[in-house]
Amino acid sequence: MEYQSSYLENTISPDCPSCGSNLAYSAEHKKISCDYCGYQEEIDHSNDKIVEQSLKEAVHSARDYTPEALGKKVFDCGNCGAKFMVETEQVKVNCGFCGSKNVNLEAYDHKYIQPIGIIPFYISRFEAERIFEKWINRGWFHPSKLKRLAAVEDLHGIYIPFWTYDAQTESQWRGEAGYYHYETKQVRINGRMQTKQVRKTRWKYRSGNLSHFFDDVLVVASGGLEQKHINRVLPFRLEELVNFDGRLMVGWESEVYQTEVDEGHQIADRIMDDKIRNMCSAQLGGDTQRNLSVESHKSGQTFKHIVLPLWICSYMYNNKVYHFTINGQTGKVNGQKPLSWVKIAFLISLFFLFLFGVWYLRESGVLRG
16 A cells, blocks of 8 residues: 555645735635735535555554655745755745745655645634633632733644544453442440441452444644643544645644654554443443453554644743643643642631631530530
């Protein structure tokens, strides 16, 4: 199977057919548009090239693939013809001579597997700024100074590389399900016999089979984002994937994958195994469980390489860096914020002052229990 895509051109710098200016994808209008004259054209919603690929073949073939050495390359501006040096893996290129925005698709040639699908940005920068401002002002336990934070200047719309993995799984499980029941016993407490309910557990051995198909287990392939952070802004509506089109990336930042397809599969494998164990545990049932053992076999394993939109922001507060992420399709938010220990201490002090007040009133006879 041929994984290096032949339909990608080396450079994309689309010109407006109306005025000749640079076209770029607009998240606000969901179209490819011209900021100068207002020309717009619909994006291509075709998805016929988004097909599953054999994981086994890709892993085997990628081991023998040797890309060109990384470094600098001469970039030809498709708008004014200027030539200048850029990093070979630099996807977004702005021409310093004419100001045009370009996409260097040759950066993907240094990776064995090319992207076949993309979800364009649905959340515009204006919407992302409003989401950030609303989020940064939420919560009483955070410093009041956060409300004046101008971190929106560091908000970046970036196309992030991802892998998706499919697999058919067959699992056998066995374990013991515990069912609670209660027995009434006479016990001596402070010299007096009293009735007490004692909880007992009745154990029952069970076993069974589980058949499950995993569709599009999503694994981030970025060098700077961790899977646990991505999980908090999922899901993406992957049914809205369209064929990879470099024009959708013009004017946006982007990254080529840093996590190889086999490394991503190891992460996906753990995600699948955790979900399989949870599903087997649900089948085992009971009020409590012990000695759950699961053996699984995966077959028909496939993958896709896609790029997805994220708004990313890092801001500094008291010399510490905090991160903030927005799903560029759905607007779902995840972020870190510092705590105000002054406010927390004040609330704790207020609580203990209330307890002391109740105690004092009781001791003074004002309140009688």
